[in-house]
Each structure stands twice: as structure tokens, then as C-alpha cells.
Amino acid sequence: xxxxxxxxxxxxxxxxxxxxxxxxxxVPLPEGTSYxxxxxxxxxxxxxIDTVHPSMSDDxxxxxxxMGLARLDYIVSNHAEADHSxxxxxxxxxxxxxxxxxxxxxxxxxxxxxKLPAEALTLIQDEQVISxxxxxxxxxxVPWVHWPDTTITYLQEDRIVFSCDFLGAHLATSDLYASDExxxxxxxxxxxxxxxxxxxxxxNKHLKRxxxxxxxxxxxxxxxxxxxxxxxxxxxxxxxxxxTRPQVVIPYLSMYESTAKMVAYLVDRLxxxxxxxxPFNVVDLDSxxxxxxxxxxxxxxxxxPTVLDGPHPAMAYAAYLANALRPxxxxxxxxxxxxxxxxxxxxxxxxxxxxxxAWLDAVNTGGAPRAEDFAALDRLADxxxxxxxxxxxxxxx
Ligand code: FEO
Numbered sequence: 001x002x003x004x005x006x007x008x009x010x011x012x013x014x015x016x017x018x019x020x021x022x023x024x025x026x027v028p029l030p031e032g033t034s035y036x037x038x039x040x041x042x043x044x045x046x047x048x049i050d051t052v053h054p055s056m057s058d059d060x061x062x063x064x065x066x067m068g069l070a071r072l073d074y075i076v077s078n079h080a081e082a083d084h085s086x087x088x089x090x091x092x093x094x095x096x097x098x099x100x101x102x103x104x105x106x107x108x109x110x111x112x113x114x115k116l117p118a119e120a121l122t123l124i125q126d127e128q129v130i131s132x133x134x135x136x137x138x139x140x141x142v143p144w145v146h147w148p149d150t151t152i153t154y155l156q157e158d159r160i161v162f163s164c165d166f167l168g169a170h171l172a173t174s175d176l177y178a179s180d181e182x183x184x185x186x187x188x189x190x191x192x193x194x195x196x197x198x199x200x201x202x203x204n205k206h207l208k209r210x211x212x213x214x215x216x217x218x219x220x221x222x223x224x225x226x227x228x229x230x231x232x233x234x235x236x237x238x239x240x241x242x243x244t245r246p247q248v249v250i251p252y253l254s255m256y257e258s259t260a261k262m263v264a265y266l267v268d269r270l271x272x273x274x275x276x277x278x279p280f281n282v283v284d285l286d287s288x289x290x291x292x293x294x295x296x297x298x299x300x301x302x303x304x305p306t307v308l309d310g311p312h313p314a315m316a317y318a319a320y321l322a323n324a325l326r327p328x329x330x331x332x333x334x335x336x337x338x339x340x341x342x343x344x345x346x347x348x349x350x351x352x353x354x355x356x357x358a359w360l361d362a363v364n365t366g367g368a369p370r371a372e373d374f375a376a377l378d379r380l381a382d383x384x385x386x387x388x389x390x391x392x393x394x395x396x397x
């Protein structure tokens with residue numbers, strides 16, 4: 001770990017996890033990640049904002065010792081999840097005088113997870129300001145950007161927002177700042193999709209609150225620092241806003257080529273109508289790419305063969321993810337084929353109660369698709385084009 005200065009007496013201490021392939025045994029990390037802590041040295045007191053993954057505690061302590069840090073007054077815990085709080089016990093062993101500052105929800109989660117002694121924890125309130133001497137930290141609660149406990153810490157004199165997970169990105173990079181914006185945008189999009197999208201109304205509320213804050217820099221706890229705050233804030237405003245784009249996401253799989261033929265036909269028809277289409281074979285689903293595709297898509301078409309009168313289990317998993325991620329998608333349809341049971345569309349729809357969509361007519365055929373099934377897919381393509389152009393749909397029930 002190297003120590004890098006963001007502003008005089010304000011330092012980034014980033015534990016870069018180049019090799020991590022999976023987060024929480026769930027989220028693919030194609031570009032690794034980082035866990036960022038930040039040290040703020042005031043004229044009277046010193047605060048560390050967030051820590052790092054517990055597997056990298058030693059690196060953080062070594063870096064702090066290498067700076068000649070003899071005393072640490074505060075450890076600000078913006079969020080209790082272990083990738084940011086997990087090194088607190090090791091830090092308290094090294095700096096027993098430090099007090100852990102946390103809001104009431106974060107405090108109870110820290111107590112449960114880390115078994116911290118009550119005397120080590122000091123409660124902070126929303127909008128409370130603490131002085132470090134010539135620098136001061138203001139705390140802003142931003143609950144439910146994916147956990148109920150998150151705080152943003154604002155370093156008032158240097159106008160830096162320490163946003164923890166919010167506005168972050170899983171990206172291992174040697175860049176201190178988000179200079180490669182295309183790369184950072186891809187990583188931040190996936191991160192938003194997987195972590196924040198289910199809480200879109202809260203994201204919008206917190207973005208609104210940040211409009212009243214004078215921000216020079218945003219320093220998240222994953223990924224590079226934003227020296228151009230409007231870059232990430234405007235992306236978040238777009239992703240979390242109500243507007244969708246005319247994009248069709250098609251999670252699909254096929255057992256005997258019938259559903260595959262229907263998907264190929266529909267993709268061609270939609271492309272022929274100038275729509276953006278993204279099919280995902282869900283047998284080996286990249287959940288990060290799938291989640292990212294759902295962020296702004298207007299339409300989802302689930303395409304599944306029937307297994308035991310319901311969707312194929314791989315499709316049930318994709319539906320579970322789509323339902324849990326609560327995208328702002330406005331239209332959906334189900335297509336597929338069956339051998340003997342016709343109940344797949346109903347069973348699949350029942351897995352998707354969180355999608356607030358208008359359902360277009362399903363196309364579910366017995367065995368291989370026939371001319372009338374392709375005609376039904378033509379009508380579905382017409383309907384998808386119509387709803388994306390804001391026209392009235394005539395064939396939807
Ligand atoms: Fe990066 Fe919610 O922890």
C-alpha cells in the first residue's frame with residue numbers, strides 16, 4: 001500500500017485487491033477492486049475514514065506506521081460491512097486510544113459483527129460536525145443505498161465528500177483519480193446496478209441532498225477518486241432517474257433449439273426496427289453484465305423452455321436477480337416452448353412481482369415454433385417498437 005496525498009494533510013490509503021474475482025461469493029469482479037481508507041490530519045486531531053478488508057489490515061497498519069502516525073483519535077466508520085470495517089479491531093489493537101465514530105444503525109451492526117467494546121464506540125448524529133482543529137468533518141446519513149447504516153463524511157475545509165460505497169466502483173487501478181473515464185464509467189455502472197439500483201428512490205434522494213454541498217472531490221471507498229465530481233454525479237442522476245432507453249434485454253436459454261430459434265427470430269426483427277438488443281444466455285450468466293444492461297433498458301423479454309411446467313431453473317435464477325435488482329424497466333414479455341406443460345409464463349411472472357412493468361403478450365409454443373408462432377413474434381416486435389416510440393399497443397392483452 002502506498003500513501004498518496006489528495007490535499008495537504010489528507011491522504012488516500014488504498015488496499016488494491018488486484019486478484020479478487022468474486023465479491024461476496026456472488027458479484028464478478030472482472031477488474032478486481034480496492035478498499036480505500038483516508039487519513040485526515042487536523043492541527044489537533046487525526047481521523048481515519050473507513051478501513052480496509054480484514055485480509056489487508058496489516059498493509060494499512062504498516063502504511064500508517066510508515067507515515068510516523070503515533071496517535072489516532074478517530075476511526076470514522078461510514079458503513080459496517082466488513083470490507084470497510086473489518087480492520088477496525090486490528091487498528092484498535094494498534095491505536096487503543098482511537099474512538100470509532102458511527103451512527104446508531106452502524107454502531108449496532110459493528111457491535112454484532114466485530115464484538116467491539118461499547119467504550120470504543122462513539123455515536124454520531126446526522127449533520128453533526130466534529131473538529132480536528134483546522135479541519136472539520138460533517139456527517140450526513142445516507143441510509144439504504146444498499147445497507148441501512150451508511151454515512152457520508154464531508155471534509156468541509158477541503159470540500160471532499162467521502163462517500164463510502166455510494167458513487168464507488170469495483171476497479172483495481174494504479175490511478176489515484178478517475179482519469180480513464182470510460183473505464184471508470186463501466187465499472188461504476190456495474191457497481192451501481194448490483195448494489196444501488198434496488199434502492200433507486202433513496203439514491204435520488206441522496207443525490208438531491210448532495211446538490212446543496214460544495215464538492216471539489218468525491219473519494220469513495222472502492223475505486224478511484226473523482227476530481228471531477230460532476231462526472232459521477234451526472235451518471236448517477238441518469239442511471240437513477242426515471243428515463244429509460246429503447247433497449248431490449250433478452251435473458252434466454254434453450255434445451256432443444258426451439259426457444260433459441262424464437263430468440264434469434266425476435267432479435268432480428270427488433271434489430272430490423274432499429275432497436276438496441278442484448279441477449280444473455282443465462283446458463284452461464286455474467287450477473288454483472290446482466291445487471292448493467294438492466295439499468296436503463298426499457299424492455300425485458302424472458303425466453304425460457306419449460307421444465308416441470310415452470311421456467312428452466314437457470315431462468316428462474318435470472319428472474320430472481322432481475323426481481324431483486326428492481327430495474328426501472330417499463331415493459332416485459334415472456335416467450336418460450338414446452339413439451340407437455342403450458343404453465344411456464346404464469347410461473348415465471350410470479351417470480352417477478354417487483355417489476356413494475358406493462359406485460360406484453362406472451363408467445364409460448366408447443367415443441368418447435370411454427371409459422372403462427374413467428375407471426376406472434378412479429379406482433380411482439382411491433383408492440384415493443386410501438387411502446388418504445390410511445391405509440392399505442394394494439395395486440396397486448
Ligand atoms: Fe463496500 Fe457495502 O461494502
